[in-house]
Amino acid sequence: MIPVIIDTDPGHDDALAIMLAVKSNFFDIKAITTVAGNSTIENTTRNARYILKLLDREDIPVYSGALKPLKQELIQAVVHGKSGLEGIDPKNEALLTNNAVEKIISIIKSNPDITIITLGPLTNIAQAILQDPETMKKVKQIVSMGGAIKVPGNKNRVAEFNIFVDPDAADIVFNFPVKKTIIPLDACNNVQLQIEDFEKLKGTDLYEPVIKMMKPYIKNIGENEGVFAALMYDPLTIYYLINTKVCVSKEYDIKIETKSDLTRGMTVAELRNITKKFNVRVVEKIDKESFKKDFIQILKGNMFSTKLSQTAGVK
Numbered sequence: 001m002i003p004v005i006i007d008t009d010p011g012h013d014d015a016l017a018i019m020l021a022v023k024s025n026f027f028d029i030k031a032i033t034t035v036a037g038n039s040t041i042e043n044t045t046r047n048a049r050y051i052l053k054l055l056d057r058e059d060i061p062v063y064s065g066a067l068k069p070l071k072q073e074l075i076q077a078v079v080h081g082k083s084g085l086e087g088i089d090p091k092n093e094a095l096l097t098n099n100a101v102e103k104i105i106s107i108i109k110s111n112p113d114i115t116i117i118t119l120g121p122l123t124n125i126a127q128a129i130l131q132d133p134e135t136m137k138k139v140k141q142i143v144s145m146g147g148a149i150k151v152p153g154n155k156n157r158v159a160e161f162n163i164f165v166d167p168d169a170a171d172i173v174f175n176f177p178v179k180k181t182i183i184p185l186d187a188c189n190n191v192q193l194q195i196e197d198f199e200k201l202k203g204t205d206l207y208e209p210v211i212k213m214m215k216p217y218i219k220n221i222g223e224n225e226g227v228f229a230a231l232m233y234d235p236l237t238i239y240y241l242i243n244t245k246v247c248v249s250k251e252y253d254i255k256i257e258t259k260s261d262l263t264r265g266m267t268v269a270e271l272r273n274i275t276k277k278f279n280v281r282v283v284e285k286i287d288k289e290s291f292k293k294d295f296i297q298i299l300k301g302n303m304f305s306t307k308l309s310q311t312a313g314v315k
């Protein structure tokens, strides 16, 4: 099991990602830290606690963090509804702790070489870097859902939501000298699940809540992004670490647009053949059929009997 911190803004796809991470038994999850993004910090923290209770894993601590980006006002997502988890709309307490940054730093101090997985805006991670850069340099790697390299944005013409919400935080993280990998829209856009895929969970404890979540998520994505499907942004980020073999990636030199309103949050890659200084590994493709099969099998609790899909050439 690899030691990880998962920083997240649940969010329907974050919820599925946390389920995948927990049920896979691949990760020693030291903490879940929450950040405002898909919804307010109250909602994302409440939702994180709901998901862990659903998984019977309330032993995993939840520490709440930033209620807004470093400099910008918070712009929430639409597709997750008012509660951030439309279809469930959890009623449990949020129990805000406001200590995500200090906990990230202390967990790294006692677990050097830990992996940080980010599924939302990078505000907490940037604040940890600003507060204690020497400790943050001990991290094995930061693996983030974010960015749009050779495809349009999903929040403006060019930017992916997580980077768009807090471009200043992303700028700090992308310039920080630690191993970074991003799973951008380029790798996520073609991995689309339908309600029929989730019907395969029938008979498991997750079936009812997942169906309740996925129906509004698919409807909202369709109405707002034109794709009537469950987009698997955050679960794909977890899956990259579980089955790296079925992913194609390449190193890039990427800068973040923080100034222009028109292109705020753009991950601007140097595509000319001139750069020799790379700052981030970009996952460009993840085999769709491998993900869909393994994702459902792992959520069904068949991790140990699940021989991870292999594929010669990522389709």
Ligand code: RIB
Pocket: 009, 011, 012, 013, 014, 037, 038, 077, 119, 120, 121, 145, 154, 160, 161, 162, 233, 234
């Ligand atoms: O652009 C997709 C990302 O923004 C996902 O992490 C989703 O949960 C939202 O946070």
Ligand code: CA
Pocket: 008, 009, 010, 011, 013, 014, 038, 119, 120, 234
């Ligand atoms: Ca997210």
